[in-house]
Amino acid sequence: MRALIIEDDEKIGASISTALELAGFLTVLEKDGEEGWFLGSSEPFDVIILDLGLPTLDGLTILKRWRKENCITPVLILTARGNWDERVEGIDSGADDYLVKPYRSEELVARVRSLVRRSTGHAAPNIEVGDIVLDTRQMRVSRDGQPIPLTPQEYRLVSYLMHNNNRVVDQMELTEHLYSQDFERDSNSIEVLVGRTRRKLGKNSIKTRRGFGYIMEDENE
Amino acid sequence: MRALIIEDDEKIGASISTALELAGFLTVLEKDGEEGWFLGSSEPFDVIILDLGLPTLDGLTILKRWRKENCITPVLILTARGNWDERVEGIDSGADDYLVKPYRSEELVARVRSLVRRSTGHAAPNIEVGDIVLDTRQMRVSRDGQPIPLTPQEYRLVSYLMHNNNRVVDQMELTEHLYSQDFERDSNSIEVLVGRTRRKLGKNSIKTRRGFGYIMEDENE
DNA sequence: GTTTTTCTGACAATTCACTGACAATACGCT
DNA sequence: AGCGTATTGTCAGTGAATTGTCAGAAAAAC
Numbered sequence: 433m434r435a436l437i438i439e440d441d442e443k444i445g446a447s448i449s450t451a452l453e454l455a456g457f458l459t460v461l462e463k464d465g466e467e468g469w470f471l472g473s474s475e476p477f478d479v480i481i482l483d484l485g486l487p488t489l490d491g492l493t494i495l496k497r498w499r500k501e502n503c504i505t506p507v508l509i510l511t512a513r514g515n516w517d518e519r520v521e522g523i524d525s526g527a528d529d530y531l532v533k534p535y536r537s538e539e540l541v542a543r544v545r546s547l548v549r550r551s552t553g554h555a556a557p558n559i560e561v562g563d564i565v566l567d568t569r570q571m572r573v574s575r576d577g578q579p580i581p582l583t584p585q586e587y588r589l590v591s592y593l594m595h596n597n598n599r600v601v602d603q604m605e606l607t608e609h610l611y612s613q614d615f616e617r618d619s620n621s622i623e624v625l626v627g628r629t630r631r632k633l634g635k636n637s638i639k640t641r642r643g644f645g646y647i648m649e650d651e652n653e
Numbered sequence: 654m655r656a657l658i659i660e661d662d663e664k665i666g667a668s669i670s671t672a673l674e675l676a677g678f679l680t681v682l683e684k685d686g687e688e689g690w691f692l693g694s695s696e697p698f699d700v701i702i703l704d705l706g707l708p709t710l711d712g713l714t715i716l717k718r719w720r721k722e723n724c725i726t727p728v729l730i731l732t733a734r735g736n737w738d739e740r741v742e743g744i745d746s747g748a749d750d751y752l753v754k755p756y757r758s759e760e761l762v763a764r765v766r767s768l769v770r771r772s773t774g775h776a777a778p779n780i781e782v783g784d785i786v787l788d789t790r791q792m793r794v795s796r797d798g799q800p801i802p803l804t805p806q807e808y809r810l811v812s813y814l815m816h817n818n819n820r821v822v823d824q825m826e827l828t829e830h831l832y833s834q835d836f837e838r839d840s841n842s843i844e845v846l847v848g849r850t851r852r853k854l855g856k857n858s859i860k861t862r863r864g865f866g867y868i869m870e871d872e873n874e
Numbered sequence: 875g876t877t878t879t880t881c882t883g884a885c886a887a888t889t890c891a892c893t894g895a896c897a898a899t900a901c902g903c904t
Numbered sequence: 905a906g907c908g909t910a911t912t913g914t915c916a917g918t919g920a921a922t923t924g925t926c927a928g929a930a931a932a933a934c
Contacts, residue, residue: 474755501753502760583911599791602675620891621913627892628912642890642921643805644792804922841880842924848881849923863879863932 433478433548433592434458434609438468438494439510440486444533448481451537452544456571456587458612465489472498472505476608479548481540482527483510484518492518492525499526506547508540545569552595559594561648564637566594575633585610586629593638593648602645654699654769654813655679655830659689659715660731661707669702672758673765677792677809679833686710693719693726697829700769702761703748704731705739713739713746720747727768729761766790773816780815782869785858787815796854806831807850814859814869823866 435457439445442463449459460477462468465486472480472494484491495507506528511518519530528551529543545568549557559566565574573580573590582590588610593601603622610622626646630638639647656678660666663684670680681698683689686707693701693715705712716728727749732739740751749772750764766789770778780787786795794801794811803811809831814822824843831843847867851859860868 470755474757476757476759501756503757585912600793604671604675619914623891624893624913630892640891641802806923840925844880845882845924851881861880 433588433595434460434476434612435544436468436472436475436477436480437461438465438472438481438486438491439463439483440465441483444483447537448540451541452481455541455545456584456591457544458588458610460612465491465494469494469497472503473501476605477505478609479544479551480505480507481510481544482507484515484522485512492521495522495525495527504551506551508543508547542569548595554595559597561594561597562637562651564590564594564633564648566591573633575637580632582629582632585625586632589625589629590633590648593646598647598649600641600645600647606646654809654816655681655697655833656765657689657693657696657698657701658682659686659693659702659707659712660684660704661686662704665704668758669761672762673702676762676766677805677812678765679809679831681833686712686715690715690718694722694724697826698726699830700765700772701726701728702731702765703728705736705743706733713742716743716746716748725772727772729764729768763790769816775816780818782815782818783858783872785811785815785854785869787812794854796858801853803850803853806846807853810846810850811854811869814867819868819870821862821866821868827867 433456435452437445437448437452437459439448439461440463445461445463449461452459457479460471460475462471465488468482468486469489482491482495486494491509495509498505498507507526509519509522509527509530510533511522511530512533519532522530528547531540531543545557549555549559549568557568559568563576566572567574568591571587573582573587589606592606592609606622610625626638626640637648639649641647654677656673658666658669658673658680660669660682661684666682666684670682673680678699681692681696683692686709689703689707690710703712703716707715712730716730719726719728728747730740730743730748730751732743732751732753734753734755740753743751749768752761752764766778770776770780770789778789780789784797788795789812792808794803794808810827813827813830827843831846847859847861858869860870862868
């Protein structure tokens with residue numbers, strides 16, 4: 433999962449970034465509003481953390497622009513304490529959730545996880561596909577109750593596929609959401625990653641739709 | 654479905670091309686305006702993506718020429734941000750939709766799909782013919798709710814026939830829209846493809862009009 | 875019944891995905 | 905900081921699914 437963080441305060445930005453990376457996200461941190469808007473408009477993110485009160489371009493303006501462009505990526509806005517107006521206006525402008533500074537970073541991570549889940553149609557923090565369970569809070573994957581140790585990259589793969597369960601995901605999309613910068617196209621790293629993950633989860637966990645992509649789906653399909 | 658992309662920027666062009674190919678399109682990428690105009694006039698495309706601001710020949714000029722020639726292929730124009738004039742003029746010149754840079758490639762693909770659907774008279778993203786349903790977003794075909802796995806080429810065939818439902822499509826037309834470069838005429842690959850697809854969809858899904866071509870049609874006709 | 879058109883099964887070529895071995899890199903530990 | 909281990913990317917070779925070709929069979933038209 434890729435998260436875009438737009439925050440001008442150096443320290444706060446870095447702390448959000450590390451907190452989310454520990455939670456398994458890939459992050460892009462941007463201080464400038466204009467540049468941030470551009471990133472959100474041109475690259476696919478799974479969630480965006482947006483500070484209101486940016487220098488060059490105001491957060492609410494960015495948000496409104498995105499929404500006008502049919503961008504439906506979930507957005508969490510950060511507001512200063514007491515600014516009720518901002519908060520209300522943020523929701524009106526299309527924010528999906530808001531968080532008041534100061535906050536504990538666990539709180540932020542929890543909110544972000546929840547946003548990502550809800551945006552992919554999952555209410556509960558545990559996502560089940562077939563006999564595989566993804567525990568988004570503990571970042572663990574288990575099969576029939578047996579925990580399966582995965583490497584960080586493998587976890588990201590499974591997490592992305594399970595959030596988007598019953599949907600074929602092509603290699604391009606996986607590359608975009610599993611690697612920070614865009615990536616040499618001529619390598620087969622995704623195939624290798626899928627192969628390794630499959631060996632741990634079981635042959636039929638991740639299915640190949642030749643010519644289309646990969647899918648994790650419930651049995652009855 | 655065949656898409657013509659006229660875009661001088663090497664990288665942008667390539668990214669549009671791969672995005673559309675992953676979405677099941679065959680693409681032709683052309684950097685030169687003059688050459689692009691010629692291609693659009695001489696070969697049958699299902700949709701054209703046209704960048705305004707080309708070096709040799711301006712996009713709007715190309716578009717106007719096509720329309721004067723009674724070419725009705727749907728055209729999506731790409732404009733730089735803020736150029737309202739261009740956009741308005743584009744619509745006036747016969748563009749069917751426009752997209753402002755920067756954009757996410759999912760958005761582009763969605764617009765292109767929508768254009769192709771509308772140009773063949775389909776409002777919804779799911780097209781139903783008889784008991785067969787084509788899900789254009791997920792690129793899946795199902796019958797009575799049961800998904801039917803198809804190979805990429807088979808999918809292209811069904812997609813084309815279902816977009817053009819209740820209309821007889823001859824082999825020449827199918828060849829032109831299902832293969833990138835012009836193809837040896839003496840092979841019977843279309844017949845074989847139809848046969849294989851029929852085996853998966855059911856005997857009566859694709860009907861043969863001997864001497865004319867193939868058709869997928871609703872039962873009551 | 876003959877001719878034309880389309881269908882079908884078998885084979886071949888190609889493309890695409892998987893695998894195992896190796897190399898590079900990142901990471902944790904003392 | 906330096907070493908050892910785990911993780912990840914690369915590459916070449918293997919295997920399998922897809923697609924095209926061809927020849928003969930079936931079906932339709934006359």
